[in-house]
Amino acid sequence: MFDHFWTKAAAGCLVAVSLLLTGCGAGSRTAANTATEVACDFTNPPEPVTVNVLAYNSSAVDPFTNTMVASCSHDNVTLEHDPIDFAGQVQKTTATLSGDSGTYDIIESYSFVIPQYGSEGKLEPLDPYIEEFGDKYGLDAINQEMLDSLSYEGKVYGLPMQAQMLVLAYREDVFDELGLQPPTTFAELREVSQAIQDAGEIQYPLALPWLSSSDIGTAYKAALGSQGVDYVDPDTREPLFTSEESRTALEEMKSLVPYMDPQVTTFDQPKVQQQLFNGDAAMGIMFSGRMVDLTKDTNTEHAGDFAFAAPPAVLEGGRQYGALSVDGWSIPVNTQVDKRLLFELIAASVGEDASRASIPAAYPAREGLVTEENSPYATAANEAIQNVPEPAPFPWVAKMSSGTSEVVAQVVTGAIPVEEGQRQMQEIGEQVMAEQG
Amino acid sequence: MSTLTTADSGTARPLDAAAEVVARRLPRGRRRTTAAVLGGLFLAATCVIMFAPFLWTIMASTKTTREAFANPPVFLYEPTATAFVDLWQTTDFYLYLINTLVVAVITTVVALLVGLPCAYALSRFPGYVSAGLLILALVFRALPRFAVVLPMYDISRALGVYDTTYALAAALIAINQPFTIWLLRNFFAEIPRELDEAAMVDGCTRLQMLRKVMIPLMGPGILTAGIFTFLFGFQEYLTAAILTDTTSKTVPVFIATQLGQTLPMLQQAAAATVLLTIPVIGIAFVAQKYLVAGLNSGAVKG
Amino acid sequence: MRRREFVALTLPSVLVMFGFMLVPLYRTVEWSFERVSYGQAGTFVGLQNYLAALTEPRFGRAVVFTVGLTLVVTVVTICLGYLIATLVNGLGRMRPLVLGILLVSYVIPHVVGAVSFSWLFDSNFGGVANFLLGRLTGGDVLWFTDLWPNRLIIALNVIWSMLPFVMLMILAGLQGVSRETLEAAQIDGAGTLGRHWHVIIPSIRGVLGFAVLISTMDVLRTFDNLIPLAPQAVGLGNESIMLYIYNVAFREGAEDLGLGSAISVLTILIILVLLYPSIRSILKEAKEA
Known part of the structure; x- marks a missing residue:
């Protein structure tokens, strides 16, 4: 009896599927809501x-x-x-x-x-x-x-x-309630994060895309750029991972970790969005193309609460922790x-x-x-675009970033000491440069 | 037959010793009831845990986008089919589904056609040649997939058959051939040889005999092998991810490329999971009897 | 059966296997001695790739991780599988329903199942398991960035996807255990445990052996499950051999096909060693026949 029933159920499923196939215009709407009809002659x-x-x-x-x-x-x-x-x-x-x-x-x-x-x-x-x-x-x-x-x-x-460009999105309601201003330096970023943490509602106020296999490479590069340097000295073609700026970049990134979800090294940009959508974090720095999602009330109940600013500088007086x-x-x-x-x-x-x-x-x-x-x-975007780090149009940049990202993640999470990380990155950097010929 | 049923079968003992048995058995019977209850609870818990990931995905796909991945999780909600409708209308999901089905069906049919005669021969021709083939099949079954799939990628691009359903099906037929012949050989081994001889005496050729006598007898075996091969083809991710790109993409590959999407599309990935899985769960419910019976009558004797 | 018939009947299957498996396999062996990328002729470099693989600590870690995972998962699935199969075997009318539910994790593609599984442990996607654990213990577990919790969810997920098949095989085996043997044991006064240990398990030894073989082969190949569950696989040392090959030969920009192929060949050697007992028993059978 049971078998009979399941055979019928299976047949029913098949019929339903074929009806769906023919009836509901599969694939008919090519994401029409964001397509504009333009002349293409x-x-x-x-x-x-x-x-x-x-x-x-x-x-x-x-x-x-x-x-x-x-x-x-x-x-x-x-x-x-x-x-x-x-x-x-x-x-x-x-x-x-x-x-x-x-x-x-x-x-x-x-x-x-x-x-x-x-x-x-x-x-x-x-x-x-x-x-x-x-x-x-x-x-x-x-x-x-x-x-x-x-x-x-x-x-x-x-x-x-x-x-x-990297833009800071923050919860205006939370900032207003605690009387905070959007941070302009990493020191201020730590202060506001501490204040939000102390208020008790939000345990990890900051969310950054620091995925160890890719995004954290961009983050490290932005922290370098904020101090006016790049991976490699363009004149001598020497990798700069052991430089003072590199050390500062790593130390400053590390200093933000207490304010972020402990699993931040698994966050790509969509996960940072999830953190903001869910109200788990009150601030996030992502590329501007991800910002409009935060303002849609179909995505989150906090849609109306987000405000935007240019990202802070790593050190006072420097360029932004930015990327274009x-x-x-x-x-x-x-x-x-x-x-x-x-x-x-x-x-x-x-x-x-x-x-x-x-x-x-x-x-x-x-x-x-x-x-x-x-x-x-x-406003945030226009301001950010004025003050981003210098472009670095070199063929080794992408390889440097993907080669060193795992090490950056290990340094930032404290798995290896900063000096050790710098040494390993320098080694990888020299290898990449050697392959450039 | 097992712990649970023996408690009942105890009551069916001959009446002459009944009084004695009841007196001696009662405490033990009660112990067995406790065991049965514990066993039932354990089984129920297992079912819940085994089903939980899929259940959560069903829930995520039927919530509103806002609730789908909310933290803390939303347990009570009003179901909606928006994610399914959007998936259906804004992507080529039906094409991926058709690709997946085509690949699985081609794989099943061809693998059986090719594997049946081979398995029959292996079951009737014992000796080192057969053993050698079986060992080779075992080794092929155990190979790290990349050892064959990466060269297949290179070769298929060179031959211009990259990203076609038939190339993917061909690869899967070869990869699953060892399992198919192994399974079918054990089914054939169950059929007495005298039958072959009788048919041959009646003037059948080997092929005729295979077709007219063996295959009808092999019904459950073929069904079992067919179901397993179908499932392999339907589920395969790694081979499909490497040998397909756009035109013959399968659903598992599609879902894997949606994991890093943002909200509305991420929820559609959940919907895709549900749509892909419902039919195979249907198959699982219908086919379970054959799977157990099939495995019982031969497969596991290897 | 005559030799000619044997050849005719096995030929299609042998052609398929040799054509589609041995030819690519030969290419892999060839690549393992070359510096090469897709679509281009390689240059012979001798044993350089093998040396690189063997001196790379990442390979050693991947082997240890994969073998450890295989051991744990195989032991757990066989034990759990036996227990569940015994319980299911005793069911009456509920059996089709229970069996159907238990089979769900088997019919879902591994990668898709692992995604659903990862959502249970990731608070960004609801994280029901985290939520319930938090309610019970008040604690937070870092499933994706701490070594052992990550290994735990990987192992749980692999068990989750392997268990139904093993259970199914054992269930099939249990149905082959003769009623007379069982009743004889019962009359002898054997207790439940004794009956399982002395009667049932020995009589399905073949089935259990086969289940161990299949499960070993499949867990050694773990790959799909790690994609959603181990985003930090490389950093933590939770990279399986297969994921390592994929990362080296297909994903990490460089596409070092030579190194990837060398690792494949080394893996085949490991697998052959593991399969040796089964191979010997097939040969023994052939000799007896």
Whole structure:
């Protein structure tokens, strides 16, 4: 009897699934809520082409991706984009760029990795296309500095869509209640954290993306940059991990640990968001593209309570604990699709209408679009962008960061002493430089 | 038959010794009842613990986005299907689901077609050649997956079959072939050889005999092997993650790339987990009898 | 059976196995002596990759971790599996339901199950287990960054996903134990424990051996489970051999295929040593037949 029942149940499930398949318009809505309809008038290719787009999902990148996919899929061109997280994008980028052919025809790239891929010759230089299509897509309105951020040795390897800078998000209600001001230095950051901790409601007031396998590398670099130095002395090509600044960076990062969840070295940006959504933390420093999620009341009951400021400086008088990352579109050298066509697709997605529509989720690369009226964190972002550390467009930067991140995590959590960590990082750094040749 | 039922079977003893038995047994019977209750409680607790992770995922997928991953956790809520609807409409989830099914079905059918004759031959042709093949199968079964999958990645890219369902299915057929023939061989070993001979005397060729006599007898064995192979194909993550990319991506791979997403999409990952798992749980409920019977009649004698 | 028939019947399967397993395996062995990346011809470097693997403490740690995990998980799953199988075997009408529920963790893909599992222990995703533990003990356990708590949830998760299959095999074995033997033992006055120890376990020894074999092979291959459960695997030393190969040969920017292949080959050697008893018993069987 039992068997009979389960057979029927299974049959029922099958019917339900097939009904769902046919009835509910599966895959019909291409994230329409963030796609803008823009003109995408490429020269129609003679044969049908499928263009695979690799771009991680976040509120700031989605508008550009979705606009491109929705507006440019017509005639003989079909764009495909599968949702993927940031770690997935990093891994797939490495995979698709190795070898003679790859799966993806358009990839999302950012200033951090451009020098490496540019120097390895894996991305197509875009200058001739910018020349050819500049007028048609109004590319001269794109901020020159951002264009430079996606260039290496004078060639442009990525068409900028937006800038992302580290921004401090904090709970205004908590700050007001305790009479606190957003911190401008790490010393103040410790003070306000202590005050919030002492108030007793929130045990770990600060949340930072310090994932040991990646994000903490960016954090360490930001702490170095705040003191005006980088991984490597650009003149002597000597790694600077044993320098006084490196020591300060590590010590200062370590000093924040008592105010953060003990498992902070497993936090990527989405987990920091979770901490803020859940009210477990009252402050977080993340890239600006993650900020708009905090203001949506579908995500959190605290949506109305967040305010934004430029991140603090590590030491008083220094630059911010900041980072500017420019996101853009790149074309892999090994794609089989016509590169002129691909360029038209990416150019259309960063056009004025699309860029305007991406606000407030993004800080688009076009001049003067973000104002206090249209973006809740505009002031913080504009201020942050003025005062970020110098860009460091060197091909070793990404490898330095990924090579040393685990050591930084071990130092910060106290697993190994600072000197020992510095020594290990120096060793890794010298090896990376030796491979540069 | 076991601790729990023997307490009952004690009451069915012959009547002539009943009085004596009752007098002697009562305290012991009570002890057994306590054991039965404890056993039942333990089993119930095990069921709850084993089901808890999936239950929590079901709850996360049917809450509002705000409540889904709230801390402290929300236990009472009004269910909503938004996450499922969004998953269905904004992603190509149905394609991944179809890919997963296609891969699992191809794997099952081909693995059985290829494995049946081999398993039959192994069961009827004892000696060092068969033993050698079985040892090889055992070693293949135990190989670290990467030792074969990374070269497959390289080869499939060179041959231009990377990211296709059939390449993935081919890889899975090969990887699971050892288990398939091992399982089926033990089923064949249960069937007496005299049957083969009788059929051969009647003028059947080996293949005809295999098709007309053996396969019908092997019904439960084939079903068991089929279910296991299907589950292997349906669940496989590592091989699929390395051999597929966009067009033939399977659901486990899709879910694994959603772990670092932010809220609305993260909740959709929970919904995807539920949608992927419900059908196989259905299979588990329907197929359990065959799994136990199948394993009983041969598989575990190896 | 004639030799020609044997060859004809086994050929398709042998071709599939050799074609799809031996050819890639050969490539792995070849790579292990080369400095190579995907899609390109490698350069021969002799034993350099093996030396690198053997002198790298990370490899030693991965081996110790994986073997330790295998031992613990196998022992626990066999014991628990036996206990649960015995209890399930005694069930009447509830049996299909209980068995169905117990099979859930087996049919869920490992990586997906591990994700669900990790959510129970991560307060950022609700963390029910943390919540309940906190209520009971008032304490907080760092499941993902402390060495032993992390090992505990990894082991629990692997047990969770392996247990149903082992239990199923033992259950099948229990059904093969003859009623007469059991009743004879009962009349002899054997107690419950004695009956299990002296009668049931010896008569399903073959099944238990097979369960140990399968579980050893599968736990040695642990990989999927660690992706959500051990974000700090490298730093803590909770990296399995398979995860180590993946990190070296596929993920960590460098894609050091040569080193990854060398580790694969070394792992195969370890596995062959572990499989030696089973191989010997198959050969013995062949000799007797």
